[in-house]
Amino acid sequence: MKKWKKALLGTTFAGVLVASTGLGTYAWFTSETEAHGDMENGVLQINDNSNIETPIFSGVKFAPSQLEYGNWVTIENTGDLDTFLRATYSHSIDKASLDAYEVGYMAMKYTVTPDQNTYEESKIQLENLFNGETNERTFTAANTAEGVEFSGELLNGGNSGELVFGEGEEDSFWQLDEGQYIDIMIAIKLDESAGNEYQGAQYDATFRVIGKQTDDGAAYEQ
Amino acid sequence: MIYKKKAFQLLLCCLFVYLVGSSIATSTTKAWFITESQSQGKVVHATTEDLLDVDATVLSYDTDCVIWIEMKIKNISDVAIPIEIDERSIYLAPGEVFSEVFERKVSCEANELRFQLIGFNRFIDEFIVVPLQPSLLKKTAVNRSVDIEIEKQVKNQVQTPDKQASDLHEQ
Numbered sequence: 184m185k186k187w188k189k190a191l192l193g194t195t196f197a198g199v200l201v202a203s204t205g206l207g208t209y210a211w212f213t214s215e216t217e218a219h220g221d222m223e224n225g226v227l228q229i230n231d232n233s234n235i236e237t238p239i240f241s242g243v244k245f246a247p248s249q250l251e252y253g254n255w256v257t258i259e260n261t262g263d264l265d266t267f268l269r270a271t272y273s274h275s276i277d278k279a280s281l282d283a284y285e286v287g288y289m290a291m292k293y294t295v296t297p298d299q300n301t302y303e304e305s306k307i308q309l310e311n312l313f314n315g316e317t318n319e320r321t322f323t324a325a326n327t328a329e330g331v332e333f334s335g336e337l338l339n340g341g342n343s344g345e346l347v348f349g350e351g352e353e354d355s356f357w358q359l360d361e362g363q364y365i366d367i368m369i370a371i372k373l374d375e376s377a378g379n380e381y382q383g384a385q386y387d388a389t390f391r392v393i394g395k396q397t398d399d400g401a402a403y404e405q
Numbered sequence: 406m407i408y409k410k411k412a413f414q415l416l417l418c419c420l421f422v423y424l425v426g427s428s429i430a431t432s433t434t435k436a437w438f439i440t441e442s443q444s445q446g447k448v449v450h451a452t453t454e455d456l457l458d459v460d461a462t463v464l465s466y467d468t469d470c471v472i473w474i475e476m477k478i479k480n481i482s483d484v485a486i487p488i489e490i491d492e493r494s495i496y497l498a499p500g501e502v503f504s505e506v507f508e509r510k511v512s513c514e515a516n517e518l519r520f521q522l523i524g525f526n527r528f529i530d531e532f533i534v535v536p537l538q539p540s541l542l543k544k545t546a547v548n549r550s551v552d553i554e555i556e557k558q559v560k561n562q563v564q565t566p567d568k569q570a571s572d573l574h575e576q
Contacts, residue, residue, distance in 0.1 A: 227438035235444035244451040247525045249484050256444050266440070371448065379530045384450045391443040401437045 228262030229359070229394045239369050239390045247377045250313055253369040255302065258359065258392050265360045266394035267351025269403050272369065273344055274388040279380040282341050283373055287312045288348055289322070289335035290367040292356060297331050305333060306368065312337040313372055323356070332356055351395075359394065453529050456482040457497075459522070461533050464506065466541045470513040474535055476520070478503040489523040490533075513546045514539060 240253030260266060272286060289309035291297060308322050312335055322335035334356040340346045348367075351357035359365060369390060373381065395401045453459075458481050464473040480486050480497040487496050488503070495503050511518055516539050519532040 225438075227440050229440045230442040232440055233442065235442055237444060239444045239446035240448060241446065242448040244455040244482065245448045246451045246456055246482055246484050246486075247528045251448055253446060258442060262440070264438070369446070373450070376526045378527050381450050381528060383452045386448045386450070388446040388448075389443055390446070392441065394440040396437055396439075398437075403439060 225264040226262035227264045227266055227394060227396060228260070229266065229268070229392060230257075230259055231261045235390075239388060240371070245373060245386070247373050247381070248375045250310065250370055250372045252306065252309075253371075255366045255368050256390070258365040258367070260359045260361055260363050260394075263361050265358065265397050267355075267397055267401075268357045268359055268365075269350045269393045269395070270348040270357060270367075271391050272338075272346045272348060272388060273391065274346075274371075274386065275344055276381075276387075277385045279377075279384055280342055281344065282339070283377040283381065284386070285313065285337060285339045285372045285374070286346055286369065287335065287337040287372075288367055288369045289333065290348075290356070290365050292332040292334070292359070292363060292365045293330055294363055295330060296364075297326075297329050301326065301329060301331060302366075305335075308333070308335060309368060309370055313370065351397075353397070358397070451482065453522075453524070453531060456480065456486060456529065457488075457522075457524065459533055461520070461535045463535060463537065466538075466545045467508075468545050469510070470515075470542050470545050471508060471510045472518070472537065472542075474507045474509065474518065476503075476505050476507060476533070478522075486524050486529075488529070490520055511537065511542070513542050515542065 235256045235258075237254050237256050239256055240251055242251045245251055258268070272288075274281060274284070274286070287309055289305045289312075291301065291305055311317070312320065312322060320337040322333065324333040325331070326333070334349070336348065338346045338348075349355070349357040351359070367390070369388075371386070371388075393403045395403045458477075458479040460477040462475050464475050466472050476490070478488065478490070478497070479502045480499055483499050485496060485498050487494065489495075490503075491507060493505075497503060507520075509518060515537055517537055518535045520535070521531075522533050523530050
């Protein structure tokens with residue numbers, strides 16, 4: 184009889200405990216809140232990731248001492264991130280040597296397109312790098328009224344097939360912020376000392392610009 | 406001994422996991438954005454024919470295999486060209502013409518006469534070949550003069566385009 188009483192008592196207690204627990208959970212106050220967030224990646228892009236259609240230059244009947252001016256070509260930051268640019272110039276010739284060439288460029292960085300006079304003055308500065316009396320091989324300036332920065336250089340890479348025009352760093356010319364443009368004209372000159380082996384030769388060149396993020400550790404190669 | 410072997414295998418296993426993990430981690434750090442654009446250019450160099458218009462003609466076959474040759478060289482480029490011909494140095498501006506009559510005694514058996522033409526620093530370096538008529542040369546060997554043109558013009562000057570124009574005007 185004692186065992187029955189104990190069993191009954193235990194079962195009753197367990198039932199009460201389960202029932203009270205079940206009821207009690209309905210008695211708690213609850214509260215809930217949520218926050219949603221979307222994050223879009225920035226777009227790092229120059230010239231819509233496309234190549235420049237305008238050739239840097241295209242010439243025939245090129246002779247010693249002659250200066251061949253190229254076309255103005257544009258690099259536009261079409262993304263929404265600032266970018267550091269690495270601008271290089273690769274050239275080759277089907278015969279003879281590259282050391283008879285001088286390569287120069289004049290570049291203008293702006294947000295609002297400069298007037299025609301500014302382009303013409305830039306071309307004169309480019310000619311001065313080749314033929315000027317000062318023997319200066321670089322040119323940097325800023326026209327604050329027009330909001331234009333200028334950068335130019337005359338290079339002779341010897342027999343090297345690649346010349347580096349510039350590499351971006353903080354506040355340098357080759358940092359291209361969102362909405363900015365760089366127009367660049369490249370010119371080449373064949374030295375007067377070029378010999379008979381240059382007759383009829385074909386000279387090819389590629390101007391290449393790579394943009395990378397401005398963050399620490401970013402690289403130009405993937 | 407068995408414990409040592411198992412420990413070594415465990416160590417190798419850990420090293421393998423570490424290397425695989427680190428290579429994956431390294432590759433992910435290269436996920437920077439980059440963008441690229443480029444443009445091409447091409448220049449074809451001149452040949453002598455692009456720069457100079459050369460005309461050499463025999464004016465007459467004189468006695469004893471002496472010939473008179475008129476040479477005209479015009480700079481048809483837009484750069485000034487220093488040239489050397491027959492030990493003479495001339496600086497030809499764009500459009501300018503060098504004109505001269507040369508007298509040469511040649512072999513009576515010759516069928517051509519060559520003049521070396523040099524321009525710039527030997528960018529132009531070739532021979533102007535003037536074909537001769539051996540039959541006419543042989544006639545001169547017996548002291549007869551054979552005129553090719555009515556007048557034997559002896560010029561020794563460099564004519565500019567303006568000078569040529571004024572000459573034409575006077576005519």
